[in-house]
Amino acid sequence: MVARIDALRLIAQEFPQEPVVFTCGSTSREMASADRRDNHLYVVDAMGLVSSIVLGLSLGLGDDAQGKVVGVEGDGGMLMNLNALSSIGYLQPANLLLIVLDNQAYASTGGQHTFTDRLDLADIADSCHFRTWRTDELEGLKQAIAEARQAPGPCFIRMRIDPGNTPVPLLQDDPVTLGHTFTRWLASNRC
Amino acid sequence: MGYREDACAAVVQGLEAIGIQFFIHIPDTFGAPVITHFEQQPGVRTFPVAREEEAIGIASGLAMTGKKGVLFCQDVGLGNSMVALTTFAMAYHVPMLVLAIRRGGFGEFNAAVHTYSETAPDMVEAMRLKAFTLDYKVPLDQWPRAIQQAYDYAHMTHRPIIVFLNIKE
Numbered sequence: 048m049v050a051r052i053d054a055l056r057l058i059a060q061e062f063p064q065e066p067v068v069f070t071c072g073s074t075s076r077e078m079a080s081a082d083r084r085d086n087h088l089y090v091v092d093a094m095g096l097v098s099s100i101v102l103g104l105s106l107g108l109g110d111d112a113q114g115k116v117v118g119v120e121g122d123g124g125m126l127m128n129l130n131a132l133s134s135i136g137y138l139q140p141a142n143l144l145l146i147v148l149d150n151q152a153y154a155s156t157g158g159q160h161t162f163t164d165r166l167d168l169a170d171i172a173d174s175c176h177f178r179t180w181r182t183d184e185l186e187g188l189k190q191a192i193a194e195a196r197q198a199p200g201p202c203f204i205r206m207r208i209d210p211g212n213t214p215v216p217l218l219q220d221d222p223v224t225l226g227h228t229f230t231r232w233l234a235s236n237r238c
Numbered sequence: 239m240g241y242r243e244d245a246c247a248a249v250v251q252g253l254e255a256i257g258i259q260f261f262i263h264i265p266d267t268f269g270a271p272v273i274t275h276f277e278q279q280p281g282v283r284t285f286p287v288a289r290e291e292e293a294i295g296i297a298s299g300l301a302m303t304g305k306k307g308v309l310f311c312q313d314v315g316l317g318n319s320m321v322a323l324t325t326f327a328m329a330y331h332v333p334m335l336v337l338a339i340r341r342g343g344f345g346e347f348n349a350a351v352h353t354y355s356e357t358a359p360d361m362v363e364a365m366r367l368k369a370f371t372l373d374y375k376v377p378l379d380q381w382p383r384a385i386q387q388a389y390d391y392a393h394m395t396h397r398p399i400i401v402f403l404n405i406k407e
Contacts, residue, residue, distance in 0.1 A: 092325035092329065096292075096295040096322050099294070099295025099299070100299045103297060103299020103300040103302070106260065106299070106300060107260075107301075107303030107305040130292045134288055137285070222331075223329075229302070
């Protein structure tokens with residue numbers, strides 16, 4: 048399987064000109080460490096909120112969004128806000144893509160297991176009228192992203208990853224600056 | 239029309255003066271006329287959400303794109319949203335207007351909700367969220383302007399602003 052940081056590098060490379068929102072903990076830390084960009088929003092707390100933020104971005108950008116509006120969650124965060132799948136499924140934003148990096152654990156807090164060793168989040172997304180993909184390889188992730196780009200309606204990629212964390216510095220920027228960098232990029236690009 | 243209907247009309251007037259583009263709600267008995275109004279407005283994207291916490295995320299995303307949105311919910315919804323309100327909206331300086339309908343108090347019919355609602359203003363203050371209250375002490379003809387000002391204040395101060403609405407008969 049794939050290390051989280053390698054999946055994140057691929058995601059950053061695949062979406063250089065589109066808004067991407069990253070969940071808290073090691074996901075944001077590793078992304079900021081590996082390939083920090085202005086089109087990234089690092090959500091350093093509010094676990095589970097990424098999908099809802101992305102829904103708001105997707106609705107707000109609407110037809111102005113020239114590509115996808117992307118959220119990168121972990122399995123723990125997605126489980127914390129399953130409501131978001133129902134809301135997204137109900138509203139059907141055309142440009143929304145959720146990528147869940149599923150290591151079946153709360154890796155940032157010591158590796159406690161989540162429900163996804165028994166439940167498939169992609170199945171839940173299916174039932175909420177997402178187009179879904181399941182993979183555990185970088186090539187599979189790349190292919191899923193390519194297919195999701197062409198798919199109408201909200202999309203969901205469940206990518207299984209290794210349970211470990213890559214040692215990287217903590218992300219301790221003032222959240223105001225994290226938000227400002229992102230919104231300034233949004234305003235200047237009107238993707 | 240009774241006080242509830244008149245108050246709801248004042249809320250509608252205030253929101254229309256703002257020019258809201260998105261109306262996010264959790265259904266509420268007392269505020270139902272406001273919801274019904276915006277569901278019938280083709281120029282306002284109106285939709286329910288499953289839980290108030292996710293509405294904070296949605297409203298945040300909308301605000302970051304420069305769109306005008308409002309969250310309309312019961313005050314109990316703030317209890318469901320505290321982490322999102324504080325560690326995201328406040329921490330990231332995301333402006334938003336939250337209209338929170340008061341439960342508990344005179345006119346309440348639910349035997350349990352007061353255990354939350356009576357202390358809701360104290361909880362909000364303890365969390366350092368800024369809130370204002372519109373109730374029978376404020377003439378209804380001042381509510382529309384107050385709601386406009388609350389929206390402007392949220393954007394001027396770069397944070398969520400809560401307006402408690404007591405619209406029970």
